[in-house]
Amino acid sequence: MSGAATRRVAITGCGTVNAAFVGGVPELSTYLEHPESRVRAEPSTEPGLVASVDDRALDGLTDAGDQRRVSRISRFAIAAARLALADADAPPEDLSLVVGTELGDLRSTKEFANGFLERGPTGLSALLFPNTVMNTMAAATAIAVQARAATLTLNAPVVAGELAIARAAAGIAAGRFELALAGGVDQIEPITELAAGGDARGEGATFLVLEPLEKARQRGARVFGEITGWGWRALNAPPCGVGRAEPPRAVLLALERAGLAGDAVRWVYDSATLDRERDDWERALLDVAFPHHPRRVSLGRWLGRHGGLGALSVAGAAWSACAGRLPALGGAMSADRGVGLVHGVARGGTHVALVVGAPLP
Amino acid sequence: MIRTVVTGLGVTSPFGAGTKAFWTGVAGGTCAIRPITLLDTDGFRCRIAAEVPADALAGSPRRSRADRLALAAAREAIADSGLARADCRDAGLVIGAVGGGMFEAEKWYWARTRGGAPVDAASSLRAVLPFSHAETLGKALSLGGPRETVVAACSSGAVSLALARDLIEDGLATVVVAGGADSVTRICYMGFNALRLLDPEPCRPFDRERRGMSIGEGAAFLVLEDAEHARARGAYVYAELSGYGITTDAFHPTSPHPEGDGMVRAMRGALSDAGIGPAEVGYVNAHGTGTPQNDRVEARAIARVFETGEPLVSATKSMIGHTMAAAGSLETVATILAIVEGVVPPTANLCAADPDVTFDCVPGTARTAAIDCAISNSFGFGGQNVTLVFRRS
Numbered sequence: 088m089s090g091a092a093t094r095r096v097a098i099t100g101c102g103t104v105n106a107a108f109v110g111g112v113p114e115l116s117t118y119l120e121h122p123e124s125r126v127r128a129e130p131s132t133e134p135g136l137v138a139s140v141d142d143r144a145l146d147g148l149t150d151a152g153d154q155r156r157v158s159r160i161s162r163f164a165i166a167a168a169r170l171a172l173a174d175a176d177a178p179p180e181d182l183s184l185v186v187g188t189e190l191g192d193l194r195s196t197k198e199f200a201n202g203f204l205e206r207g208p209t210g211l212s213a214l215l216f217p218n219t220v221m222n223t224m225a226a227a228t229a230i231a232v233q234a235r236a237a238t239l240t241l242n243a244p245v246v247a248g249e250l251a252i253a254r255a256a257a258g259i260a261a262g263r264f265e266l267a268l269a270g271g272v273d274q275i276e277p278i279t280e281l282a283a284g285g286d287a288r289g290e291g292a293t294f295l296v297l298e299p300l301e302k303a304r305q306r307g308a309r310v311f312g313e314i315t316g317w318g319w320r321a322l323n324a325p326p327c328g329v330g331r332a333e334p335p336r337a338v339l340l341a342l343e344r345a346g347l348a349g350d351a352v353r354w355v356y357d358s359a360t361l362d363r364e365r366d367d368w369e370r371a372l373l374d375v376a377f378p379h380h381p382r383r384v385s386l387g388r389w390l391g392r393h394g395g396l397g398a399l400s401v402a403g404a405a406w407s408a409c410a411g412r413l414p415a416l417g418g419a420m421s422a423d424r425g426v427g428l429v430h431g432v433a434r435g436g437t438h439v440a441l442v443v444g445a446p447l448p
Numbered sequence: 449m450i451r452t453v454v455t456g457l458g459v460t461s462p463f464g465a466g467t468k469a470f471w472t473g474v475a476g477g478t479c480a481i482r483p484i485t486l487l488d489t490d491g492f493r494c495r496i497a498a499e500v501p502a503d504a505l506a507g508s509p510r511r512s513r514a515d516r517l518a519l520a521a522a523r524e525a526i527a528d529s530g531l532a533r534a535d536c537r538d539a540g541l542v543i544g545a546v547g548g549g550m551f552e553a554e555k556w557y558w559a560r561t562r563g564g565a566p567v568d569a570a571s572s573l574r575a576v577l578p579f580s581h582a583e584t585l586g587k588a589l590s591l592g593g594p595r596e597t598v599v600a601a602c603s604s605g606a607v608s609l610a611l612a613r614d615l616i617e618d619g620l621a622t623v624v625v626a627g628g629a630d631s632v633t634r635i636c637y638m639g640f641n642a643l644r645l646l647d648p649e650p651c652r653p654f655d656r657e658r659r660g661m662s663i664g665e666g667a668a669f670l671v672l673e674d675a676e677h678a679r680a681r682g683a684y685v686y687a688e689l690s691g692y693g694i695t696t697d698a699f700h701p702t703s704p705h706p707e708g709d710g711m712v713r714a715m716r717g718a719l720s721d722a723g724i725g726p727a728e729v730g731y732v733n734a735h736g737t738g739t740p741q742n743d744r745v746e747a748r749a750i751a752r753v754f755e756t757g758e759p760l761v762s763a764t765k766s767m768i769g770h771t772m773a774a775a776g777s778l779e780t781v782a783t784i785l786a787i788v789e790g791v792v793p794p795t796a797n798l799c800a801a802d803p804d805v806t807f808d809c810v811p812g813t814a815r816t817a818a819i820d821c822a823i824s825n826s827f828g829f830g831g832q833n834v835t836l837v838f839r840r841s
Contacts, residue, residue, distance in 0.1 A: 184696070190577065191599070196635060200554070203638055204561045208491040216639035217701045217829050220546055221578060221599040226830025229698045235710070237694040238832060239607065240599040242545070242578045250596065254611075261618055318620075321541070321595040326583035327574065340620075435583040437595050 096256045097303040097446060098312035100175025100296030101402045102167040104145065105390050106138035106289055109166070111174030112311055112402070119406055119414040124389040126287040126361075136361065137275050138289040138391035153231065158218050160192050161227035164272040167292035167395065168228045171268060175296035175308060182234040183264040184225055185255040187247030187271030188394040191221035194274065224272050224292075234268065245358055245365070246431035247271045248397025249439040252295065253317040256441070259297050270294035271394030286362035289391020293398040300446065312405025315426070316345030316442030322372075324436035329364050332371035337440040338430065339376075345426070345442040352381050352442075353423040354413055356400040358431035360387035369432050382422065384413055397439070400429045404443035451690075452613045453841055455683040456529025456671030457781050458521040458627075460505070462498035462664055462768050465520055467528070470668075470778070471785050474793040475814045479767050481650040481662045486551075486632055494646035497632055498664030498769035507588070512549030512575040514667075515584045517774075518629035521667040522585050525625060529671035530683055533590070540593035540621035542612045543582045544604030544628035546773040547636060549575030554634045578773075581629055593621045599773075601828030602735075604628050605668065606776025606836055610692040612672045622677045627669030627777035636772060637663060643702070651738030651770075652797040653763035654747065654809045661737040664769025668777035675841075685841040687784045690821075691722025697831025703741065708749030710833040715753045715823065718835035724821060727757040729837075731792050731822035732807075733783040736763025737770055746825065747805045754807070760817060762810040766796040776826035780836060783824040787840050792817050 101112050106125035108118045125138040140163070148166035149157075157165065164186065172179060195218030202210035217223055222240040229238050237258075241250050248271030255269030272292035303310050318340025324330035342349060355373060359366040374380070386403060387396050404427045407413055413422040426444035459466060462480035463473035473480060480498045489495040505513065506520035526536065549572075556572035559565060575584070579597040586595055594615055600607040605628025612626035630636075640646050640663060647660035678685055695717065697710035704711065719726060732754075735746055750761060764779045765771075771778055786792050791814050798811040819840075826834045 189579075197557075199639070200557060200635065201561070203634075204558065208638070208641065211638050211642035213639075213642040213644075216635075216642055219635050219639060220601050220829055222601050222828070222830045222832065223701070226701050226832075229696045229831065230700070233698050235696050235698045235713075238600075238696040238830070239611075239694075242597045242599050244577075244579060254596075257614065257618055257620070261614070263614065319594050319596075321586050321592050323587075323592065325587055326580065435579070436586065437579075437582075 094260050095300035096259045096314040097298055097300040097310045098295050098405050099298055099303050099308045099310055100171045100177060102170025102174055103293040103399060104140060104163050104166050105291035105395060106140055107390060109144045111170050115402055116406055119403055120419045122389055122414045122416060126389060126391055135285055136287040138287060139275055140291050157227045158192050158195050160272060160274040161224045163292040164224040164228045165231040167294045168232050168268050171294040171296050172232060177266060177296050179233050181236050181265040183236040183267040184229055184234040184238045185251040185267060185269040186225040186240045187251035187397060188221060188224065188242060188273055189244050189247050190273050190276050192218045192223050193276055195219060243433060243437050244435060245392060245433035246397060246437055246439045247394045249429060249431040249441060250319055252398055252401050253319050253439055253441055255297050256314045256317050259299055267297045268294045269297055270398030273393035286360040287388065287391040289393040291393060291395050293395035295398050295402060310446040311409060313444055313446045314441055315444055316341035319439045322436040322438045327434050329368040329434055330436060332375050335372045335376050335438060337438040341440040341442050347442065349377050350379055351426060352377060352428045353425040354382045354407060354427045356384045356404050356429045358387060359385035360392035365434055372432060373430060382413060397431055401441060401443055404429050408443060408445040450617045451675040451688055452616045452672050453675045453678050453688050454670050454686040454784060455673045455678050456525040458524030458528060458669045459781055460500055460517045460520045461666040461778060462500055464501050465504035466524060467781060474764055474767050474782050475791050477794045477796050477813055479650050479796045481769050487634055487637055492641050494641060494648045496662060498662060499632060500665055513551045513631040514547060514549055514629050515575055515581055517631055517667040518581045518585055519588060522589060522625055522669040525669040525671050526589060531623065531671065535623055536590050538593045539591045540615050540624035541582055541586050541591045542596045542608045542624060542626040544598050544608035544773045544776060545578035545581050546599060546601060546604055547630050547633045548578040548580055550633040550635055551631045591625060600832045601830055602772055603776055603826035603828035603832045603834040604773035606826035606834040609670060609689065609777060609780060609836060610694060610834060613689050616672060616674050622674045624672045625669055626672055628773040629667035630665055630772040630774045632663060632665045645739050647738060650797050651766060653736035653738040653766050653795055654743050654801055654805050655798050656800050656802045658738045658740060658743060660739050662769035664771040666771045666774045666778055668774055668781050687787050687838040688841045689836060690839045691718045691837040693717025693721060693835045695833045699831050702829050704745045704827060708745040710831055711746060711749035711827060712752050714833035714835040718823060718837045722837040726754045728821050729757060729759045729823055730817060730819040731786050732759045732761040733779045733824040734761050734763045735825045735827045736765055738765060744804050751806050760792045760810050760815060761807045762793055762795045764793060780824050783822045784838055787819045787822055787838060790816060790818055
């Protein structure tokens with residue numbers, strides 16, 4: 088599994104199911120040109136704001152077997168994975184899968200426990216039990232799309248999707264992966280006591296198809312972005328807490344790998360989700376890294392915090408790099424094509440940065 | 449080319465605190481599976497597990513049980529490696545986890561649902577998710593490098609070591625603390641009962657009368673290091689992590705592929721990655737859960753990979769049960785110490801090997817053997833197959 092080679096990493100497909108839209112790159116482009124917030128106050132899921140997915144969005148994307156056998160969150164993942172592979176027109180051979188998630192399938196865990204609490208040992212469901220393990224979405228997706236190479240589930244607050252993309256990009260570059268579906272998935276959590284920070288919670292799944300740029304071009308694939316740098320580190324912060332402004336080493340690593348200075352970054356897709364304390368910390372970190380204050384986009388303010396958001400931000404950054412546009416409420420605005428950064432930092436200190444640009448010759 | 453070596457070991461196991469206690473237990477063929485004390489077993493067929501003694505846990509009782517298992521093992525691994533504090537500042541942390549702090553969260557949820565003495569939600573839920581271990585250990589041990597939590601069911605601990613090797617070989621870290629941790633939980637205990645996969649007696653991997661697995665708990669962490677960095681600082685090197693293979697069955701949520709195709713691909717991929725042939729492997733630490741299906745398929749897969757070789761094969765779970773996310777890293781420690789000590793730990797509780805098993809399962813008593821190369825297998829729900837290859841350094 089070790090890889091000595093360093094290969095360029097192409098983005099050739101995107102599939103997403105989120106509170107605002109369902110689809111591939113065309114639907115993503117349409118949304119980013121005219122974005123709107125789907126975050127709503129939802130009294131039944133106090134506390135906080137939520138951006139939820141209408142289950143009818145899955146119609147036609149998952150079949151009757153999926154609906155009978157797998158849980159709602161796994162259906163999000165399966166639908167987004169199928170959309171991404173179709174978008175990339177990629178043959179699913181030697182396919183790896185990297186799934187980021189924050190909460191996993193806690194709904195099934197709760198349902199499994201309720202079976203016992205209501206009816207004793209006879210109330211336990213053998214079918215539900217596998218869903219209580221957080222790799223259940225990856226397992227269901229691997230079966231659905233026949234991903235038979237490595238499957239990884241990465242668990243992190245806020246930045247699980249960014250981390251999954253960074254892991255997959257490193258795997259492609261090093262030659263460990265030949266074709267990877269990477270992204271994340273979450274659903275709004277029914278145990279409201281878990282909600283912290285009062286931020287906007289979202290749900291859905293987004294996957295990107297990553298492959299070596301050279302191979303993508305050989306097979307005539309449409310390349311809509313390139314990931315040229317990545318880094319992930321831990322910042323000094325207490326569990327569930329925030330830290331101070333300090334030189335953000337993940338950003339420095341990502342820029343170093345991309346061979347860029349900080350002032351080359353024209354815009355940043357950040358991980359703000361209306362958690363004021365965390366959002367302020369991220370702003371301070373970015374101010375340290377980028378004294379020229381590049382423009383910032385926060386998709387999480389419109390779609391809510393969930394495991395798919397990081398991959399959606401990377402796809403958004405690729406769109407911005409190609410189209411020279413930055414999404415904004417009321418209509419996208421012009422921006423330098425150039426390269427941008429996708430940045431994520433979580434309470435507790437997990438920190439990820441990715442440099443994303445348009446594919447160059 | 450960067451090589452990855454193991455320079456520190458730390459274990460919290462049903463034998464108590466420390467690698468020494470663990471090795472003494474497994475090399476001695478001692479079974480640590482006993483009546484469950486941590487959970488209510490009323491109404492369940494199986495009432496045994498391998499629990500960690502209370503005095504082996506580290507840190508404040510306000511932390512989750514799994515965090516305390518992990519903290520004790522990781523601290524020992526770092527001390528064993530002789531790493532300086534400055535080395536830890538940039539050291540990575542990769543943790544394989546499944547249950548997180550579910551043991552405490554269950555207490556709260558049970559009380560909330562059934563009534564009774566109220567349990568504080570904030571303290572019970574603080575560490576419920578698997579990533580909590582990484583936040584706790586990262587802060588307590590001042591590990592500032594790349595941080596990841598990987599969930600790969602019962603192969604989580606093994607995957608953590610593979611991902612740590614990637615970080616080192618990609619130049620993203622020079623030193624990585626990696627391993628797995630899990631405590632017993634009601635969800636896990638009840639789930640395996642529901643699947644009817646638990647043996648009411650201590651498990652008997654590869655035995656013709658085996659009836660299922662036993663659950664356990666624990667943690668094991670290893671310090672993995674760039675070989676050049678280890679050499680430069682004069683560190684003791686236990687072994688080299690010379691290769692790994694990770695594959696997915698993409699077949700069934702809980703059952704392995706009947707021919708063990710994914711297992712075979714993982715073992716062959718790992719050997720290829722390490723640049724060795726099957727004949728060079730002297731010992732296989734099997735996943736060996738004791739369930740009729742796993743052991744039958746794994747035996748078939750091992751036979752396919754090692755058709756011309758005759759490695760010794762044993763199952764550590766026969767002594768410490770299935771420790772879930774910790775299993776892969778605990779069994780890795782046993783694998784490495786088999787190389788270092790020249791002693792292959794046995795498969796306990798094995799009276800008569802299954803006719804499907806064509807290899808020597810080292811029944812009952814440890815075997816002295818010069819081992820230069822050994823592999824550790826870990827397989828999990830979701831068809832997640834991992835094989836790690838270790839060589840004498």
